[in-house]
Amino acid sequence: MTTAEQFDKELNPWEQQAARFDTATTKLKLDEGLISVLRVPAREVTVNIPVSMDTGKIRMFTGYRVQHSFARGPAKGGVRFSPEVSLDEVRALAAWMTWKCAVVNIPFGGAKGGIICDPKTMSMGELERMTRRYTAELMEFIGPEKDVPAPDVNTNEQTMAWMMDTYSMHMRMTVNAVVTGKPLNMGGSRGRREATGRGVMITADQCLKKFNMSRESTRVIVQGFGNVGSNAAQLMHQAGYKVIGIGEWDGGLHNVNGIDINALVDYKAHNGSIHGFPGAEKAATADLMIADCDVLIPAATENVITTKNAEKVKARIIVEGANGPTTSGADEILNDKKVFVMPDILANAGGVTVSYFEWVQDRQGYFWKESVVNEQLEHIMVSSFEDVVNMSEQHNVPNRIGAYMLAIDRVAYTIRQRGIYA
Known part of the structure; x- marks a missing residue:
């Protein structure tokens, strides 16, 4: 392998995620069967979506949604709009979300989505039409009990409002909890x-x-x-x-x-x-x-x-x-x-932690004061910091590997308890 090829591999997010995963599972001495389950995403969806542009022409966009794990609960993860979106990137980000949710011990698995586009060159109308069509293509794969998207690179509260509305129109009822990172008046959380x-x-x-x-x-x-x-x-x-x-x-x-x-x-x-x-x-x-x-x-x-x-x-x-x-x-x-x-x-798990709070508030129909949100966030982040440092010191590994070990062990434990359905 040439130096250039080695550096390309170093910059591949899926390869990087896998390298840390392999180190952590070796330290944990996990069963090979469990490792094979944890290593790969549960589902990968690719959609090719037509969008009517402002010029009157139709343009095709490619989008992805990767759901890495459902072991601990619904999948959870952002949607990004960028020319650099790739399946390997989305795979890696979905896996990172699984480990992130497990590190802070919230009941989600990981997912991630993205559309290959340059939003800086698109009008609000074009972005809305693209977002709505992307959401419609994913209807059977997302939902409050299945997979809950959120904002990410080049997406925001408005993007989530479009996604929530599109999903709700298909469901024939308002479903606030299908996404997080929404505007406050649509079921968003203070402090998000x-x-x-x-x-x-x-x-x-x-x-x-x-x-x-x-x-x-x-x-x-x-x-x-x-x-x-x-x-x-x-x-x-x-x-x-x-x-x-x-x-x-x-x-x-x-x-x-x-x-x-x-x-x-x-x-x-x-x-x-x-x-x-x-x-x-x-x-x-x-x-x-x-x-x-x-x-x-x-x-x-x-x-x-x-x-x-x-x-x-x-x-x-x-x-x-x-x-x-x-x-x-x-x-x-x-x-x-x-x-x-x-x-x-x-x-950076503060975002998904308060997204979890938003999902909980939407489902119970009762919304918290910002001081309560921030207090609960600090409690989770501080206890998770202590868990990571303790794992790292106990096994004499860097904090990143300690965090991976903590997360993978929690997900693996749940899979063992649930068993493999056949």
């Missing part, structure tokens, strides 16, 4: 929009406690300023952390004395970009990833910490706000450097 970012902050707080560090003396760099990154940065800034760097796909900002994140959020809302913000200097995002800091939060896309830059990472702690931001090859380098990595399947 900030949940992933809040979970990242709670995880960072627990890391600081472990190393006897204070928020005020902790320098943070956040890569990504979308929903997860902006909320994590703003919440951490308000809590006293010193956020010294923000990186976006087209460049970033740096200020060793700290960036006023509240002002930056307002600036981006008015200008559509972080660029030109007067309270920080321009910086390359690639440089920010290896800049001097205490906590690094990759909160955008996959594969931003690889074998090509991991050796240069100076952060003491990495809290993964994105899915799959660190490759398995990079993990080995970071582990040798004694970097304390809190993996995605724990650190």
Whole structure:
């Protein structure tokens, strides 16, 4: 295998997920039959959907929905719209959702969906027609007891509203619980929009406690300023952390004395970009990833910490706000450097945890105060952090492998109890 082929394999999310899975199952000494069940998705659906474009022409789009596991409950996972969507990516994300839900011990399995498209070039009408047709094609596979979609990359509350309405029209009744991440007036949960970012902050707080560090003396760099990154940065800034760097796909900002994140959020809302913000200097995002800091939060896309830059990472702690931001090859380098990595399947689980709360509220028809949502989220994130660290220390493995072991063991235990239907 050439160096280029090796690096391509390193960047393949399904290969990365499988590498961690294999390491964890070997440590757990699981039965080969159970491993074969856990290794592959339960179902993969590919749909080719026609959409009437604003020009009057019909265009075909390809979409996927992968349901990895139903062992612990309905499948759960986001839907993303992106030109980079691939079946391998969706497979990996579905498996990560299974492990994520098991790490925080909520009664879901994992799923993920996506449509290959460039939403930046599409009108609202085109996006709505594409979303509704995608939902209609998946009617028999989704539902409150089957599979519950949510927002992801380039999708939002409006996307979920379209999905819920399409499903409800086919069911001839309003079914709020078919998706999460909805607008509040349609059965959404208070605290859902900030949940992933809040979970990242709670995880960072627990890391600081472990190393006897204070928020005020902790320098943070956040890569990504979308929903997860902006909320994590703003919440951490308000809590006293010193956020010294923000990186976006087209460049970033740096200020060793700290960036006023509240002002930056307002600036981006008015200008559509972080660029030109007067309270920080321009910086390359690639440089920010290896800049001097205490906590690094990759909160955008996959594969931003690889074998090509991991050796240069100076952060003491990495809290993964994105899915799959660190490759398995990079993990080995970071582990040798004694970097304390809190993996995605724990650190960004705040979103799916509050999605679970939303699903519960929809099903019971009673909605909680935001303070209750945040209190319950913190309880789950803190106890899950302790479970992961305990598993890691007990087996002398990195936190990521400890999290995988914890999750896989919980899913495997349920499968053993349920048995194999034949």
